[in-house]
Structure formats: structure tokens, C-alpha cells
Amino acid sequence: xxxxxxxxxxxxxxxxxxxxxxxxxxxxxxxxxxxxxxxxxxxxxxxxxxxxxxxxxxxxxxxxxxxxxxxxxxxxxxxxxxxxxxxxxxxxxxxxxxx
Amino acid sequence: xxxxxxxxxxxxxxxxxxxxxxxxxxxxxxxxxxxxxxxxxxxxxxxxxxxxxxxxxxxxxxxxxxxxxxxxxxxxxxxxxxxxxxxxxxxxxxxxxxxxxxxxxxxxxxxxxxxxxxxxxxxxxxxxxxxxxxxxxxxxxxxxxxxxxxxxxxxxxxxxxxxxxxxxxxxxxxxxxxxxxxxxxxxxxxxxxxxxxxxxxxxxxxxxxxxxxxxxxxxxxxxxxxxxxxxxxxxxxxxxxxxxxxxxxxxxxxxxxxxxxxxxxxxxxxxxxxxxxxxxxxxxxxxxxxxxxxxxxxxxxxxxxxxxxxxxxxxxxxxxxxxxxxxxxxxxxxxxxxxxxxxxxxxxxxxxxxxxxxxxxxxxxxxxxxxxxxxxxxxxxxxxxxxxxxxxx
Numbered sequence: 148x149x150x151x152x153x154x155x156x157x158x159x160x161x162x163x164x165x166x167x168x169x170x171x172x173x174x175x176x177x178x179x180x181x182x183x184x185x186x187x188x189x190x191x192x193x194x195x196x197x198x199x200x201x202x203x204x205x206x207x208x209x210x211x212x213x214x215x216x217x218x219x220x221x222x223x224x225x226x227x228x229x230x231x232x233x234x235x236x237x238x239x240x241x242x243x244x245x246x
Numbered sequence: 247x248x249x250x251x252x253x254x255x256x257x258x259x260x261x262x263x264x265x266x267x268x269x270x271x272x273x274x275x276x277x278x279x280x281x282x283x284x285x286x287x288x289x290x291x292x293x294x295x296x297x298x299x300x301x302x303x304x305x306x307x308x309x310x311x312x313x314x315x316x317x318x319x320x321x322x323x324x325x326x327x328x329x330x331x332x333x334x335x336x337x338x339x340x341x342x343x344x345x346x347x348x349x350x351x352x353x354x355x356x357x358x359x360x361x362x363x364x365x366x367x368x369x370x371x372x373x374x375x376x377x378x379x380x381x382x383x384x385x386x387x388x389x390x391x392x393x394x395x396x397x398x399x400x401x402x403x404x405x406x407x408x409x410x411x412x413x414x415x416x417x418x419x420x421x422x423x424x425x426x427x428x429x430x431x432x433x434x435x436x437x438x439x440x441x442x443x444x445x446x447x448x449x450x451x452x453x454x455x456x457x458x459x460x461x462x463x464x465x466x467x468x469x470x471x472x473x474x475x476x477x478x479x480x481x482x483x484x485x486x487x488x489x490x491x492x493x494x495x496x497x498x499x500x501x502x503x504x505x506x507x508x509x510x511x512x513x514x515x516x517x518x519x520x521x522x523x524x525x526x527x528x529x530x531x532x533x534x535x536x537x538x539x540x541x542x543x544x545x546x547x548x549x550x551x552x553x554x555x556x557x558x559x560x561x562x563x564x565x566x567x568x569x570x571x572x573x574x575x576x577x578x579x580x581x582x583x584x585x586x587x588x589x590x591x592x593x594x595x596x597x598x599x600x601x602x603x604x605x606x607x608x609x610x611x612x613x614x615x616x617x618x619x620x621x622x623x624x625x626x627x628x629x630x631x632x633x634x635x636x637x638x639x
Binding site for chain 1: 452457462
């Protein structure tokens with residue numbers, strides 16, 4: 148059973164054993180960035196694409212395409228601020244998120 | 247041909263592990279189970295098994311290692327005792343709820359504190375609600391046999407639960423007794439290959455194991471777990487039947503000793519059952535109709551079968567080698583008394599906490615318990631229901 152097939156209406160007999168899902172990467176479907184209070188902001192003009200922030204993100208919330216980092220994935224970023232701390236070029240700002 | 251040998255309970259379990267040749271062992275030493283990974287690492291070093299032996303840094307990691315290995319599609323085993331089992335606590339629940347049939351050899355030892363390295367059942371009894379199947383052994387033979395049967399039970403598609411095989415620390419684990427071992431090929435064929443339907447390393451079928459379970463799903467998965475535990479009862483009996491064919495040794499949920507016409511009975515777990523049987527024999531010589539039930543399967547608890555077995559007795563002593571500090575009795579007492587609630591004519595049931603922290607369990611103490619039962623059987627009611635046996639008053 149794939150993630151999209153798992154519904155809240157299914158009974159215990161219909162659901163997969165132990166909640167197993169027949170695919171990987173299902174966190175893409177669940178937005179877990181909602182409880183963020185602080186938010187990092189990407190400033191592309193200052194970024195040298197050194198890539199230091201990417202592996203430091205505990206949540207894979209800095210997408211990379213063609214060797215370059217893109218803007219944050221705010222659906223999953225928890226606002227921990229590690230990327231802001233490690234950036235040597237001031238290309239990431241960190242502020243209180245106004246919702 | 248069966249092999250006649252003599253060995254300790256620990257060696258017997260390690261021997262069974264060698265015959266089964268699991269894919270992974272994640273283990274950390276702790277008295278009195280240390281010898282199991284010690285023997286087993288020799289088998290690994292000698293090339294007698296193909297097992298990946300992972301020397302981890304703690305029991306939490308040992309169980310985590312087993313969870314990863316089993317989820318990946320391997321067969322994982324470990325051994326531990328006391329504080330080691332306590333350190334695994336969090337991961338015991340993860341193993342069970344992820345429905346990973348890991349096999350754990352628990353060599354029962356008291357939990358601290360006060361710190362003590364000797365036998366009682368406080369470690370595994372504390373883990374009784376973790377979702378593991380629990381099998382208890384009286385001696386090295388049963389420790390070996392239970393371990394040989396464990397994987398067939400846990401891995402069954404209707405069950406998919408981890409299995410804890412318990413034996414009494416030092417008393418069983420370190421005492422050398424005669425044993426009848428099965429030949430390697432017979433054990434291998436009996437246990438068979440581990441063939442889970444889905445697993446992480448099955449590349450044609452990607453899988454997520456242990457995902458976050460929201461409010462909308464958690465209870466459904468817990469219901470599945472509860473059903474699996476109920477299903478385990480039939481599987482335990484089925485596996486025991488098959489095991490009898492290769493070993494000529496009979497197993498069930500519990501052993502009934504001279505229970506047919508018993509008027510007073512003792513319900514007990516583990517090595518002390520041997521001592522209690524000697525007491526039953528001597529009482530029988532005096533013309534007293536005494537009997538004994540030795541629990542082999544504590545999880546799932548064979549409630550209806552126990553009620554049936556006790557229905558005709560006048561009084562029974564439920565023996566707990568662990569206290570649950572409920573203020574009204576140990577864990578086995580709570581289960582047995584609850585099981586008997588539906589009986590039309592209920593036996594008088596009393597609880598004895600005994601043998602804690604390795605306190606010797608002697609025939610004279612057990613006889614005292616039986617004498618009290620005879621008195622209560624006559625009166626039809628006990629003075630009290632919660633006693634400590636063999637404690638200085």
C-alpha cells in the first residue's frame with residue numbers, strides 16, 4: 148500500500164501491518180514545518196554556493212539542483228538556525244517568523 | 247540421533263544459536279548472560295556461522311542493531327539480563343510495534359536496586375507489556391528447546407512479533423546439567439529460512455518501516471498488535487507439535503504436574519518448579535492431593551486454559567519471583583486471579599513473592615506455602631492474599 152492509499156477511513160484489518168508503507172521518501176507528503184517559530188531567509192546575492200549549509204541541515208530542507216542550492220523548503224524546515232550559524236558569507240538571515 | 251551432552255543453560259542457548267546461524271547478533275555483555283555472546287563470538291571467529299557479530303556500545307544499541315537488521319530482512323538475535331534489558335526498554339517496544347520477530351535470550355536477573363546480580367524475574371516481568379512473546383524455561387533443556395522454537399513462532403505471518411526466551415540466571419544459565427541436543431541439520435530444517443514478505447533490502451519493492459503514526463492510525467496499529475498476540479497462541483501449540491516430532495519432547499502453554507485430582511496447587515515459573523515438584527511428591531506420599539502448574543508461556547497469557555486447569559482445586563498459591571509493587575501482589579498473581587474470575591466456583595488464590603535477588607528457594611519454604619493452602623482450603627478463605635516467602639520476620 149502506497150502512502151496515498153493509506154486513508155483515515157481504513158480499518159485495522161485494512162491498514163498495512165505496523166504502518167509499513169510500500170515506498171520511500173513519504174515525508175514529502177507531510178508538512179512538518181508548521182511549528183517553526185524562527186525562519187531562515189536565503190539571500191542569493193551573497194551566496195557563493197560553498198554548500199556548507201546543505202549537509203548541516205538536519206532535515207534536508209535545503210534543496211540542491213544542478214550543483215546549486217535553491218531557496219529553503221519551508222514545508223519541512225523547522226527553523227533550527229544551524230544553516231544561519233554555519234554560513235560564512237552572511238547569505239542566510241535568521242528572524243522571528245510572523246504568521 | 248539426539249546428542250547426549252552436558253552443558254550450562256547459557257551454552258545450550260549459544261549452541262542453538264549456532265545451529266540456527268542467524269544473520270546478525272547485536273550484543274553487549276552483562277552478567278549472567280555474558281557467556282551467550284561470548285560462546286557465540288567463538289563460533290563466529292571459528293567460521294562455524296555466517297553471522298555478522300556486532301559488538302555494540304550498549305544494550306539500547308544492541309536492540310537497535312537487531313531492529314535495523316530484522317527490518318532489512320535478516321534474522322537477528324541478542325542476549326541480555328537485568329539492567330541490560332532495562333536499557334533496551336524503549337527499543338523493545340519499537341521492535342514489537344514494528345512487528346519485527348527478533349529473538350532475545352533473557353537470562354533473568356534482579357533489577358537494581360539495591361544492586362544485585364542474582365536471579366529473579368523482575369527484568370522480564372517488567373517488560374511483560376512491551377509486546378514481546380515470553381517463553382520461560384525450567385532448565386537448560388527447556389532453554390534450548392524454547393530457543394529452537396522461538397523463530398517459528400515469532401516469524402509466523404499471523405504473528406510477526408519478537409520473542410523473549412527466559413531462563414533463570416546462574417541457577418539455569420551457569421549450572422551444568424545433562425541435555426539432549428538435536429543434530430544441526432534437524433534444527434536448521436525445523437527453523438527454516440526467514441522469508442518476510444517485505445523488507446528494506448528488497449530492492450524491487452521499496453518500503454518504509456516505523457513511520458510516524460498520527461492520532462488517526464496509532465490505535466489501529468495497536469489493535470493489530472493485540473490480535474497478533476492472540477494469534478500467537480495457536481502458533482505456539484502448532485510449533486510445539488512439530489517440535490515434538492523431531493525431539494519427542496512435549497510442550498504447551500504450561501506443564502501440569504499431578505493436577506488431575508489436585509486439591510491444592512502451586513503455579514510457578516522457571517527453575518523453582520523443580521523444587522516445587524519435589525514438595526508435591528513428598529506431600530503426595532503423605533496422602534495430600536497436591537499439584538503444580540509450571541508456566542512456560544507468559545505472553546500471550548493462556549488465561550482460559552489456566553482457569554480450566556485450576557477450576558477443580560480448592561486453593562492455589564501463585565508464586566511470583568518479582569514484585570510489581572501494586573501493594574496487592576505480583577504480576578503472575580494478577581494474571582491468574584483475573585483468569586479465574588469467570589469461574590463459577592473459584593479456588594482460594596493467594597500470592598507468594600519468593601526468591602527475590604537470588605534468595606534460595608527451599609523445599610521447607612514451599613511446604614509452608616502448601617500448608618497454608620491446606621488451612622485455607624478447609625476454611626474457604628485466606629487470612630491474607632499477599633505474602634513474602636523466605637523473608638526474615
